[in-house]
Amino acid sequence: MGYCKNLPLPGAKLMQFFASLGLIFSVLNIWRGTEGWSYHYSTKTMDWEDARNWCRQNYTDMVAIQNKEEISHLHNFLPKPNKGYYWIGMRKTDGIWTWVGTNKRLSKKAENWASNEPNNGGNNEDCVEMYIKRGKDDGKWNDMSCSSKNTALCYTASCKNDSCISGQGECVETINDHTCSCFEGFYGERCEHVVKCKPEDITTPDHGSVQCSNGSFSYDSNCEYSCEEGYKIKGSRTTKCTSTKEWSSRPPTCELVQCPELMKPLGGTMLCHDPKGNFSYQSTCDFVCDEGYTLRDSSSSTLFCGITGHWNDSQPNCEIVKCKPEDITTPDHGSVQCSNGSFSYDSNCEYNCEEGYKMKGSRTTRCTSTKEWSSRPPTCELVQCPELMEPLGGTMLCHDPKGTFSYQSTCDFVCDEGYTLRDSSSSTLFCGITGHWNDSQPNCEIIKCKPEDITTPDHGSVQCSHPNGGFSYDSKCKFSCEEGYKVKGSSTTRCTSTKEWSSRPPTCELIQCPALENAADGLLNCTSNFSYGSMCIFSCAEGYHLRGASEISCTETAEWSQETPHCEAHPESLVTEVTLGVAATVGSSGLLLALWILKKLRRNANKFDLNSNSETEDQPQVYKNSISSLI
Known part of the structure; x- marks a missing residue:
């Protein structure tokens, strides 16, 4: 790939120098760009910070020198600036020279300083310029103050986002090209391949297991080994696939956890159980x-070998036992005698108490193998008899010379009236030296009368109340008779302290009123033999008037309901004639009808009796009812 020069036109003097057409054609031929990164520089000088901002705003960044080949190219390619030299992308931060854009530190191998540089000659010379066409130290670096004025030297990057596989390599700019610098564990033109380790080198240890992060066994894959409970890893717990196609460590082994060896103690025995191996995990030793x-x-007589390879406690030992002499104390009201004065294992001590005191606790104690006496010192406690209770229905009076209900105490029992002593042959109890009373606790039992002595009289009934229970002391019975009968004897009886009823049951006798006789100059007619409920009707002979009630009845008090009436002489009247006429016609078979007729006639006669008064009027309703009951 060719260089992308794309350099701006130099200053006026340089244009004059290239005045000829041929030279201009040559320069234009150099400027023609090809694919790859390209260099650019400014027409004005500026400080280092402005130079970098200008490069980043218009191009990719300030030039960071890659190698000597690049330096040679730039020295041949760039014109000598009118003032100063060219800024390059290096700066000192915290005393360290770093490349801009990457923040990589300048290595010794990459240094290209001019002679005696960097010297920080002007102080604070934290930026770098490169000499171009200086005639001396061409292509070399000089440290300069960042505020100095130099020409900005920029580049346009060749690397793109997809030039190298993301995360597996880094795109590195080169002259006219770029290359992929693959990260450790990756290779290929675009770092598309990853290093792989041998899966057969990963073996599972005996009594263990292995778990790998993925199944490809590629670079940076991790495998972690673990051992079964009771086994520990010997070797590295983890291994990693390295860039050399080798695992970082060999497979470990799983070894049985081993605890330190134990020794049989002097004066004792040791019995061990080793399910997996001598003094190994889960071994137990009893001492x-x-x-x-x-x-x-x-602190324990049994040691257990744990998963960490340590016993749960330290090795036990045995030593001869001695008990504390201060634990043997003489009880109050007592004494102690010991077999020897060493108070060592198997020593014996015996305790005794004074008369009237009993021992609470063990009479003897022995020094045992636990360094403790077999029992605590006893106490001598005053002999105590069982507590007595004041009986229900009685009183208890005690004399206690030493203590309540204790040795030599005496208690006297007396029962209330209506109660009798039981459960003991004596009314006085004595507390003896053995802690027992000379007899059992006396109680007071309520007296009971015979229920069969309470009989219901003929024509009567009986009602009893029992405040203390059935037919017991102070129970009361009340007798009553049917209507027309009266109690003969006492109507009440009570159960006494002698177990006898206060009186015998009464009888019910028929109520009998005094016998009546015919009044002089009159007539008496009664319904029965003068007993309770009998009714008698009185009438007078002609010429007589009845003084008093014409009807009387026998009451429950054995008395007649009214005083006996009598006949008094009276003037002739319709009443006398009618009364005598009616009396003559009354027979024993028509008594009831005659009574009714007489009553009506008497009411009519009273209308004509000028001397009649309240004494001759009808008596209270009770007597009318008596007549009605007869009808």
Whole structure:
């Protein structure tokens, strides 16, 4: 590919120099562009920053020198500027020279400085100019102040977006052309090919597995190895396909996890179980100390080999046991005697209590293999008898010289009236040295009377109340008789503290009113033999008037409902005639009808009796009802 010069016309002096047509034709022939990048320069001078902006605005960027061939071409191709030289795309940042556009650092190999340069002679000389047709150090670089005025030197890029496979290579501009600089692991004109490693070099270790990132085994592919539980990797856990077509590491192996070897302790035994191998993963070792020795240096008597290759605790050891002498204390109201003064394994101590005190805890203790006494010191507690309760229906009075319900306490029991002592042969209990009362707890039982002694009288009934339960002390029974009968005897009885009823059951006797006799100058007619409910009707002979009620009845109090009436002399009247006429006609078979007729006639007679008063009027309704009941 040819160069794309496309250079602008130089200044007036240069045009005069090319005055002849032949020379102009030659220059035009040089300017004719061909495919590839092209160089351009400004007609005016400017500082480095303006020069770069001008290049980026009109072309691709400021020229970044690629190689010596390019420098030679530019020296032959470019005219000597009227003032200064040409700016190139290099600048110092934080003391480091870098190429613009790429920000790549200037390497030692690529340096093209003039003699004794860079020297920062004018201070702050952070930009670079290139000598062209200077006559000395042509094509070389000189560091200059970025504010100096030079000609801008630009280029138009040849590389396109698709010149190289994206992500696999970088397009590099060359004179008249470009090339693809392939990234590591890629090759080809456009970096279209990728390096591949041998899949057969990836093998699965025993007791392990391998997982690869993709199935192509191409450059930068990763494979990761893992081991089964209880096995650990020996070698690299990962490997990667490199640009040399080789894997970065060989396949590892999986080795059984191994814990440090354990030793049988002095004064004890060790028993191990190794499902996979001696002192390996999942091995367990149990340690037991001989009698009189105790385990130390470990918090567990069983060690387990874990997945990390460490035991769950340190190696146990056994040492002879000694118990703490300060743990043997003399109880209050007691004493202690020990077999020896060393308080070592199997030493014995015996405790005793004073009379009236009993031991709470073990009487003896022994120094055991756990460095502990077999039991804690006992206490001597005052002998205590079971608590007594004041009985229901009684009282309890106790005397406690040492403590409530304790040794030598006495309790007296007395039952209330209506209650009797039971469950004990004595009313006084004594708390003995064994912690037992001399007899059982007395209780008070309520007295009960015989229910069969309560009988229901003929023509009567009985109703009982039991405040303390059936037929017990203070139960009461009340007797009552049917209508027309009265109680003979006590109507109530009560269960007494003697277990007897206060009275015998009564009887029910028929209520009997006093016998009545015929009144002088009158007539008496009764329904029955003067018993409860009997009704008697009185009438007077002719010429007599009845003083009092004409009808009386026998009440439940065994008394007549009214005072007995009597006949008094009376003037002749219709009432007397009628009364006598009716009385003469009344027979025993027509008594009821006669009673009704007499009643009507009496009402009519009262209308004509000038001397009649309230005493002769009908008596209260109760007597009318008595007559109605007879009818």
